[in-house]
């Protein structure tokens with residue numbers, strides 16, 4: 202099958218969060234299975250160019266119709282982890298992708314609407330007729346709209362579209378000029394059964410457009426699909442999802458174990474496996490040395506996260522003090538795009554700087570994330586909502602026991618040690634329901650108690666997590682089944 206993914210992030214070269222891991226992991230698995238897979242991305246100035254093999258200019262005469270003009274683009278090609286990637290670079294005074302960051306500008310909707318248009322134009326001009334176009338989140342949500350409304354008329358009649366919602370909280374709600382710029386008549390699309398936003402009737406909702414126009418809509422876990430269809434977590438899109446319910450389904454994300462695996466992890470001072478689990482503690486020591494923590498018989502509780510209200514920043518803060526008050530050590534690796542949250546955590550960092558049991562590292566650091574997953578005993582994920590969550594899956598692979606809120610993908614993947622419905626050898630962590638301090642404590646107290654008083658049971662929990670298979674094998678097959686299903690229609 203010929204599959205093209207169009208996305209705004211790709212792990213290794215341009216990553217902000219889990220979206221990058223998912224597009225990379227899924228495309229790699231599809232390529233390993235012998236499918237023809239290509240990825241189209243923006244060419245950002247902040248990409249890690251050293252991770253792209255054979256980076257060369259592939260097309261230099263792509264002209265994209267935009268508003269009342271044509272924008273000249275170059276398209277670069279290279280392999281990332283063996284997967285064919287194309288990178289589109291517009292030459293335009295607005296410098297869409299040379300901004301030093303991937304997201305965070307007032308014209309983000311315009312930037313990614315342009316990218317969606319350019320990706321379609323590139324496929325058209327390059328004569329690419331994939332069986333499936335797979336798009337991700339609001340950034341590329343206009344692709345199915347333009348494909349079926351515009352590019353179909355230019356002969357692109359073959360591709361079917363799968364749209365994956367990684368986070369429905371961000372929907373790409375924007376003004377009508379964004380449609381006009383890509384050649385869509387707003388009057389025709391700002392109507393209830395198309396792209397009109399339910400909460401701001403004058404506005405365009407890009408994600409809604411993809412739900413309406415795609416052949417299949419997936420979320421990154423089954424629980425999350427249920428939550429966005431039937432609770433306020435749908436952020437206003439419940440109705441449209443229910444209307445299109447027959448083409449919706451949840452596929453749990455996988456983890457790329459070529460990248461996230463303590464047996465082969467190039468970032469670790471000491472590799473280890475289920476059979477050599479004691480070697481994990483050499484990484485614990487290395488983590489303590491790196492963060493100048495004292496070497497005492499205590500569990501290390503960790504957080505690796507974007508510091509965003511979604512991730513439960515208030516509860517993360519509470520976890521720090523609760524851990525320290527209960528004889529544990531605490532490490533955090535987090536990046537906060539929001540200025541206020543960033544300031545709060547810098548203050549916290551100053552406050553805890555001299556504490557030999559605590560270290561907060563603010564910023565994004567891939568290598569350090571690996572060391573923390575390997576060196577910590579527990580990983581806390583107290584999210585308000587979590588479409589899938591990758592950090593708990595990675596933690597389990599590294600024998601680090603997750604303590605998570607019972608929501609979305611966290612609920613689908615972590616089985617509580619005390620209250621889980623499965624036999625003990627399948628229980629993998631601790632969960633809590635209430636999104637407040639008492640809720641978090643109800644799980645942490647049990648986890649800390651188990652670590653301190655029942656080390657044998659704790660070891661079993663670690664091993665249970667390591668035995669779980671959250672590789673891309675099953676989810677890639679699920680997506681292939683979806684691709685076959687929509688191709689047959």
Ligand code: ADP
Pocket residue numbers: 217218219220222505506507534535536564565566567570589590591592593
């Ligand atoms: P989200 O996509 O909402 O940020 P996920 O749990 O799906 O959350 O994915 C998070 C990914 O980003 C994981 O691979 C995690 O290791 C990584 N990550 C999060 N914060 C950081 C950070 N500060 N430094 C390095 N990696 C991070």
